Amino acid sequence: xxxxxxxxxxxxxxxxxxxxxKREMVLTxxxxxxxxxxxxxxxDKVDLLENINIKDKIKVFINIRGREWTNPEGIIKYFNSxxxxxxxxxxxxxxxxxxSISQSLSSDDFDDLPF
Numbered sequence: 001x002x003x004x005x006x007x008x009x010x011x012x013x014x015x016x017x018x019x020x021x022k023r024e025m026v027l028t029x030x031x032x033x034x035x036x037x038x039x040x041x042x043x044d045k046v047d048l049l050e051n052i053n054i055k056d057k058i059k060v061f062i063n064i065r066g067r068e069w070t071n072p073e074g075i076i077k078y079f080n081s082x083x084x085x086x087x088x089x090x091x092x093x094x095x096x097x098x099x100s101i102s103q104s105l106s107s108d109d110f111d112d113l114p115f
Contacts, residue, residue, distance in 0.1 A: 005029040007056045021046050039084045061086035
């Protein structure tokens with residue numbers, strides 16, 4: 001799955017004694033009713049946020065994770081998390097690069113084709 005949106009907030013890296021690392025961000029979707037979605041990046045995926053800034057428009061590839069937990073009273077609870085595993089720039093600059101490539105080709109460029 002993937003989500004496209006604007007980076008609203010970047011949290012600091014959390015490091016645990018076990019060596020586990022985690023960093024979270026909030027991405028605001030662009031739709032009729034924008035959603036602020038918390039996405040976590042764990043272990044080596046934390047590094048994906050190194051060059052990301054607030055207000056960047058990005059596409060984040062995600063996995064939805066679910067887990068079961070039994071509290072001390074014996075009640076079972078369920079939790080969900082959204083984990084990012086890949087980020088692509090989705091700014092207008094990247095779309096301009098794509099469109100300029102397609103506009104630079106003309107019919108003259110294909111005169112040497114054998115058919």
